[in-house]
Amino acid sequence: MIVVKVGGSAGIDYDAVCADLAARWKTGERLILVHGGSGETNRVAEALGHPPKFVTSPSGYTSRFTDRQTLEIFEMVYCGKINKGIVERLQRLGVNAVGLSGLDGRIFEGRHKDSVRSVENGKTKVLRGDHTGTVEKVNTGLIELLLSAGYLPVLTPPASSYEGVAINVDGDRAAAALAVALKADALLLLSNVPGLLRDYPDESSLIRHIPADDVESYLEFAQDRMKKKVLGAAEAVAGGVRRVIFGDARAGQPITAALDGAGTVVS
């Protein structure tokens, strides 16, 4: 089993990802796709007059502050436009894909964090009304049912809180939790960069290999949102996934290239 997570930043080629995925699926390989949608969510939020707000925690992690209106915009884009766009591409390629969010069948479950600490101008503030959380539990029943019936699941945040409230969760860490729960052989985290860069944005500074027992020490090279990918990789290998690859989804055959060792390989 291979879990592929494709991001939602500018430049990602969904046609290339879907064509590669479909070709591999047709050979009998078992795959699941998880996707993001941050770039388009920012655009739609601006257009709707509710611009995105990002907060940086005291430990340096950046996340989207998700009030109820932001959550609704997030769902429109992630579960609507992006998810259905991917499902449509796969259907056109002859793959019977099914798009679901983590809320559906409670595939992704976690604790709802209502408040978040945000560092602004050197001062730490507490913001309330946040609909965020972290995936703590993956309920694989529905996914296994779909896979055994020949459907390819296409999954996306949000997740469900234990109380059944929709929560915005990080897609990379959700994919990592899924890969652990399904005992996947590999987790691919594909985005609009060649992999983890030692000296971002210099693409020639690509880090080719990260030892599985030392992932967290590479957090120092990751800025803002890349940190979550490194954290997700650490969680996946700690949970028994043998290989995590940060790969490029901008062109070519992104899945095949990553599995062939392009990008940053954590093993």
Ligand SMILES: Nc1ncnc2c1ncn2[C@@H]1O[C@H](COP(=O)(O)OP(=O)(O)OP(=O)(O)O)[C@@H](O)[C@H]1O
């Ligand atoms: N050291 C680094 N190496 C590579 N990219 C980095 C680094 N530091 C920061 N980045 C940024 O991290 C981004 C990738 O993370 P991001 O969460 O934006 O992508 P995504 O997974 O495509 O999005 P989504 O949240 O929609 O799933 C890159 O576009 C780059 O701007």
